[in-house]
Amino acid sequence: MPLPAKAFQLWLHRVAPSASTADLCRISGIKRTTFAQQLVRGKVAETTLVSISRALGLSPLAELASFDHYVELAAPPQPPTPAELVSQVATMDLLRAVISRSSPAYGGYGDQGSSMTPALSPAPHATSVRNWVDAIDDGELRHRVSAATGVAPQNYSAQLTANRLSPELAVATARAAGVGFTGGLVATGLITEAEAGWTPGAKQAALDALSDGELSSLAGERLQALGKSLRRHEQEQAQTEKIWENLG
């Protein structure tokens, strides 16, 4: 659930007592119409709060925690598990790691994490939400989230497929899995890894800690999923072309 406008106004008054709406929109890059609409509807998106916090030089995580819904975020953050960290490595970076570990004959360096390997791209990536949930899922996670939040499993799955998850659901998912709250917020792109307090090399370290076998299986799973989604796109593309060819 988005933030209540009233609480948001109070927060604004606290952090930027003298700033006008126009100023806030200008420094945070939020469209004025979007901002006004959120205030009128009484529901302010978490992304709005995050953008304004960033613009004012405040920690988005700490400011989010000042709202009743997100009071849990105020506790000292539990660091992400290695599996969560690896889930936030983009598929192409995983594949690059596979090649990088291979023998020089195949373009690799034969070691783990050569200085020649380009740095990992920052989270989120194209399938980061689903990969994150898969990384913390014990098999019953979706049922527990659904029972705790009242969101139907198929709606939850649809969000994962679209690589989206509302911040509220991301926190609920982390709670149901018993992991730190930052993982989901990073995976959905609400806050950056640095804002979540993740140490700069954490993702790379977690990736390096994977054995060759683990890395290959993981890369294989990701490729399989990518292939499936590309094939679905291609099929839809073919269907659409056929419609235009005959009815367009």
Added chain:
Amino acid sequence: MGEPGMIAILQWGTLVTCTVVLLLRVPDAIRGRNRAVFWILALATLCSLLSVTGPYEAIDGALGGWNLTHLLLRFLVFAAVLLVGLRVATGLEDERGYRFIAGPAGRWALALSAVVVAGTFFLMDTRGSSSGLLGIADKGGPNAALAPFYAAAGRTYPAFVSLALLPALLATARSQLPRLVRAGALLTCLGALATAFTVPASFAPEDWFLAQQTVNYLAVVGYVLGLGLFWASGLVAKKSGNTRATFRKNET
């Protein structure tokens, strides 16, 4: 506003809708793109023109004033529906629907509808131009009994084709395809549903005349706007060219 006023709005509204979509489609037809769709729209426009009282009476007067125009209109509708059915079934890759329409079932449905329409028409006393054959049923004698059957037979074949297309249209409307394509399928689907409803509607009591006519015109408007949207969706996609599945789209 009285009932005649509402009917006139329905008739003219349908005609204007068809004409606008037809005109939008002219440049592509000249370029040779999907002329079949253009001819479908042209037939639909002609049919809606013949449903308007003024043009109907003028044309029927020229043909002798015994409502032959109405019988011709039935056959024009059959032709338009056959073309739409084949085209939509091909476009949606609906093999089952295509077999229904082009196969023996479809041929029998077309032949039976045509025979019953022509038979009942010639059994009725049809003198005196009357658009929609509305004045004919009041003449008494066999006319009153035959008129609903004539109307129903004229709508059976369109309903048959519409029912054959419905599953594929529904599936497309609920798919993950581009939004405009789905919207086009949804409108066509509404047109098909309305077309299927016109058969029971032709036996509706006279008090329901306005509702009955609304269903008839909704059927045409649904199909025509659906085709228009399919066309528009292709146009929009061609401009932005963002429909290809690529690694980049999945990995950014």
